Amino acid sequence: MEELLSISNLSIRFNDGKNVVEDVSLSLRAGETLALVGESGSGKSITALSVLRLLDGRHVQYPTGEIRYQGEDLLKAPEQRLRQVRGRTISMIFQEPMTSLNPLHTVEKQITETLALHMGMRGPQARQRCIELLTLVGIPNPEERLGSYPHQLSGGQKQRVMIAMALANEPDLLIADEPTTALDVTVQKQVLELLGDLQKRLGMSVLLITHDLTIVRRYADTVAVMEKGRLVEKADTESLFSQPAHAYTRKLLASEPKGTPPTPSTADAPLLTVKDLNVRFPTSKTWLGKPKTWFQAVQDVGFSVNPGETLGIVGESGSGKTTIGHALLKLTASEGAVELNGKNLANLNQKQFRPYRRRVQIVFQDPFGSLSPRMSISEIIREGLEIHEPDTPVSEHDNKVVQALEDVGLNPEDRHRYPHEFSGGQRQRIAIARALVLRPELIILDEPTSALDRTVQSQVIELLLDLQSRYRISYLFISHDLAVVRALSHKLLVLRHGEIVEYGDAASIFAQPQSDYTRELLSAAFFYQHAGNGDTDAVAGTTTN
Structure with a gap:
């Protein structure tokens, strides 16, 4: 060649x-x-x-x-x-x-732009090519998705659109x-x-x-x-x-994700209880601007998380995993009961909910988009302290920033640098440090290890397990990486199309999944992970010859 x-x-x-x-x-x-x-x-x-x-x-x-x-x-x-x-x-x-x-252009416009620029393809021909590309990369109902904007897509769907754009001109x-x-x-x-x-x-x-x-x-x-x-x-x-x-x-x-989550106390009342959670988004409106049709993103979801416990939430892209996390923090409108230490947060307005934001933190899926490019790392991590601890001396805030950076394995001397000076994995650790600095009771981790290499994943898993053991922090761990979920989770919630497929003890589900969909998901994950080795059936926990 x-x-x-x-x-x-x-x-x-x-x-x-x-x-x-x-x-x-x-x-x-x-x-x-x-x-x-x-x-x-x-x-x-x-x-x-x-x-x-x-x-x-x-x-x-x-x-x-x-x-x-x-x-x-x-x-x-x-x-x-x-x-x-x-x-x-x-x-x-x-x-x-x-x-x-x-964010201002539809999926169709962004794909046809490169077709017009390099191939001179426009109009119905370009539209048909868009549909072919979206079908190739596995986006369901591609004709309907042509008019979607990036914020209307899940993280995985955005990635598939990027792949479609890259392949458009057959490079x-x-x-x-x-x-x-x-x-x-x-x-x-x-x-x-x-x-x-x-x-x-x-x-x-x-x-x-x-x-x-x-x-x-x-x-x-x-x-x-x-x-x-x-x-x-x-x-x-x-x-x-x-x-x-x-x-x-x-x-x-x-390097391989491994670990055993610390045993939580079963005597305590649940820290978080969710009942009949529903989230829906309008898909069309009347000429007066009122919603006419809806997309049900999450339907009748319920679960609980004890102090010091990790609930892993898994499912394919678009299954509602991230939507649940956003609904718990009132970043997305929802219906149902969300109780934190027995207090129903669902009926609180944004002002009333603000004190609870210290107790429930989130690490977003995209570390670059969630870090302000105009703020130094120190300013980003300190921001929450300034909001929730306005009377604390600046020197004490700085000490906490230093400790948070050390906790996630970053050099505190780099805290005056800006996000663009760090790699994707380093930016994710900065996002984790920002959540940890307030010592919350619950952290929602939305794909926190997706941008990290395996060696750093292992370090982050060890860090999260150590912090959970020391401070009894609870985690809502949203991920498609089932090897990491298995290392961290006490309980597992499997979602498909916004509905619960399976929910219960994580070890039991990994060993003996009851649903066909769960078996398919675990089989794809662990066969794929050990492809070429031919010696491990991680789903059933057995060894084959």
């Missing part, structure tokens, strides 16, 4: 002089999948962004070295030439679909930066198989940036491992997994 992309001696540094990529050399052949792996902050995404010269010049110095695409050095190409390449011959799936999609090279981060396991499999099919049909090359080594093992031809901006190992996939040469690679391969 001929060489399609060649990166030679690439070095990138921030304007403050800190090296983020140092002397990296890679090559990618036509039709090949090259996986770029490493921990958060290792330089994976910045290396990928440099291929299309998408680095922010205000904060990053101009790269040195060579990036040759079909023999042409893109680092020396004029901007007009780059506009021809971007989205046409080289496309990119960005790590954060929530911030990459335009020669697809740069996929964490393409399955926001997707549940069943959709992960569908999307990656889709990319594999398109790759074979089009002869497309894929530069895959991911922290999920299971995906790498199943789909990549070659693997390059980065640590602290340097390339430490490159080999074909089978050789790297069977005989890793570098100590850092061995550390990555040994």
Whole structure:
């Protein structure tokens, strides 16, 4: 196979002089999948962004070295030439679909924009192509979704729209930066198989940036491992997994979510009790602006969480997981009873509910969108303290900020930096620190580990378990990563289309799921996770030969 992309001696540094990529050399052949792996902050995404010269010049110095695409050095190409390449011959799936999609434009407009720009495709032809692309990436009722705006889609649906946009012009090279981060396991499999099919049909090359080594093992031809901006190992996939040469690679391969949640007291009354929770959204309105038809996002959901207990909430994208979390915090209108220590919060207005926000915190799914780019990390974490502890001295607030950063494994000396100076995984830890600093009774964790590599996931799991043990914090853990859910959860709630499919003791459900849907979900998760090993049936907890 001929060489399609060649990166030679690439070095990138921030304007403050800190090296983020140092002397990296890679090559990618036509039709090949090259996986770029490493921990958060290792330089994976910045290396990928440099291929299309998408680095922010205000904060990053101009790269040195060579990036040759079909023999042409893109680092020396004029901007007009780059506009021809971007989205046409080289496309990119960005790590954060929530911030990459335009909130003011519909799904149809955002996809047809790239079709019109590069293919001259407009009108009914472009609309039909949009429907085909949305069908390809597994979005149900694609005709209805054409008029949707990003805020009307779940996190997984946004990610699929991003994939559809990237594939619209059938590029020669697809740069996929964490393409399955926001997707549940069943959709992960569908999307990656889709990319594999398109790759074979089009002869497309894929530069895959991911922290999920299971995906790498199943789909990549070659693997390059980065640590602290340097390339430490490159080999074909089978050789790297069977005989890793570098100590850092061995550390990555040994990382797997594990842990046992601390045993909560069963003598206490429930901290949180939810009864008959219903959430619906208007889908059409009369000419007077009154809702005419509704979409039922959550229907008659009920559960309880004891002090020091974790309830895992799982289900496919769009099942209502995040909507439940938002409803509990009055970020979304709902009906039903929500009791915290016996106090019904459902009837409180926003002003009356404000004191309870200290006791119930949330870590949002998108760490970048939830962190203000105009505030330093110290200001972001301190903001809640200033609201809920206005009379506390500033020095004490600062001490609490330092402690929170240490708790999540970040250097307190970096607290005066801004969100754009941190990797996706580091930003997620900042979001967790912001929630922890108030020492709440309940934290709603909405996909808190989805942006983290496996080694950092393990650290965060250990952190959450330790904090729960010390402070008896309760968690509502929303995730599509069932390996992480299993390590953290005492109870499990399985959702589908906004309704409860199964609810009960987590260990019992993982060992003997009662519902066909739960069995399908767990089978997809754990077969997929151990694909290629052939020795573990994690759903049934048995060993096979």
